[in-house]
Amino acid sequence: MIDTYRHKGMRRKLIEELRAMGISAIDVLDAFDQVPRHFFLDSSFTNQAYSNMAFQIGEGQTISHPYTVAFQTQLLNLNKGQRILEIGTGSGFQTAILCALGARVVSIERQRNLYISAKSKIAQLGYVPNLFFGDGYKGKASYAPYDSILVTCGAPFIPEDLKNQLKVGGRLVIPIGEGDKQIMTRLTKINEEEWKTETFGDFSFVPMLTKTAK
Numbered sequence: 001m002i003d004t005y006r007h008k009g010m011r012r013k014l015i016e017e018l019r020a021m022g023i024s025a026i027d028v029l030d031a032f033d034q035v036p037r038h039f040f041l042d043s044s045f046t047n048q049a050y051s052n053m054a055f056q057i058g059e060g061q062t063i064s065h066p067y068t069v070a071f072q073t074q075l076l077n078l079n080k081g082q083r084i085l086e087i088g089t090g091s092g093f094q095t096a097i098l099c100a101l102g103a104r105v106v107s108i109e110r111q112r113n114l115y116i117s118a119k120s121k122i123a124q125l126g127y128v129p130n131l132f133f134g135d136g137y138k139g140k141a142s143y144a145p146y147d148s149i150l151v152t153c154g155a156p157f158i159p160e161d162l163k164n165q166l167k168v169g170g171r172l173v174i175p176i177g178e179g180d181k182q183i184m185t186r187l188t189k190i191n192e193e194e195w196k197t198e199t200f201g202d203f204s205f206v207p208m209l210t211k212t213a214k
Contacts (some may be wrong), residue, residue, distance in 0.1 A: 001124055003036045010050035011036070014066055018053060023070045027078075031100035032070065037063075040091040040121060061114060061206055063091040064152065068203055072150060075173045075186050075200065078103055079179035081168045082147035085165065088208070092118030094152055095129055105129035106138045106143045110209060136208060146170060154182040154205035168192070175205050 010183035014037075016031050021030060038049035040063060045055055056060045073094070080086065080102030089095055089109035095118065098105045107129055109115040115133040122129060132140060136151070137159045151162070151174040158174060161199040166172055166189050175182035 001036065001039050003039070007036060007038055007046075007050075008033075013050070014050040015212050016164075018067060018070050021052075021067055023074055026071050027101055028070055028097075030045070031073070031097045032066070033101045034095065035096045035106070035125070037066065037093055040093040040096075040196065041091040041124070057091045057114065061090055061111060063093055064205070068205075069094050069097060071200070072152070072173050072186070072207075073097055073101070075184075076148045076150060076171055078148065079084070083145075084141065085139060085143070085146045085149045086152065087139070087150070087162070088113060088152035089118045089131060090152060092122045094150070095131070096125055096127055097123055098150070099127035099129055105148070106132070106140050107171045108132045108140060110134065110136060132195075137161065141165055148173070151175065154178070155208040158187070163187075163189070163195075175203050178207070179205060 011033055015032050038046045039207055041049050050064050052067050054065050057063050077102050082103055084098055084103040084105050086107040089107040095107045119131050126163045139161045145167040146165055147167055147170050149162050149166055154175050156178045168189050170189050172187040175187050176185050177183055181202045182205055184203050186198045188196040
């Protein structure tokens with residue numbers, strides 16, 4: 001991996017842009033400084049890697065806008081050492097951000113090619129999340145309960161399996177809705193029967209699909 005002073009300078013510029021857009025969590029901004037986003041994109045996009053843009057990464061999927069990644073991560077209010085379930089590994093960039101924050105990450109990807117690519121790139125950065133190829137709607141019960149769950153694709157509804165795998169006091173951050181726009185939603189598990197629901201405006205994600213791709 002090549003990470004030059006130029007790349008680092010572009011990261012610092014992006015961080016200042018995120019700060020101006022309302023990302024205030026210092027640990028999240030520090031994680032963005034640590035993780036080279038250009039490493040998760042085709043080399044032809046190096047000059048644009050630190051722009052606040054989404055990019056196609058194959059299999060009909062995208063690497064989200066840096067602001068979207070930062071915003072979702074900030075909503076989790078993570079503490080180091082917490083166990084996090086991520087639904088939608090994608091390029092692996094969000095996974096690496098969670099690892100940089102000191103989380104114990106379990107991540108599921110339904111596209112095999114993306115799973116293989118992300119696994120390789122994350123390992124090269126020295127992070128060791130538990131990555132799985134599978135159906136995100138089912139979560140990963142064998143590692144539950146989770147302190148937080150992050151869904152990085154647009155869900156038509158909130159999967160019950162994910163709610164069941166969250167600790168009491170934990171947070172589920174999920175964009176809900178079908179079509180071009182979803183409502184960013186944070187659910188906090190008060191107890192086994194009661195939830196606090198907060199919404200944070202419209203975002204745009206690729207859809208959360210049910211079947212894994214071979």
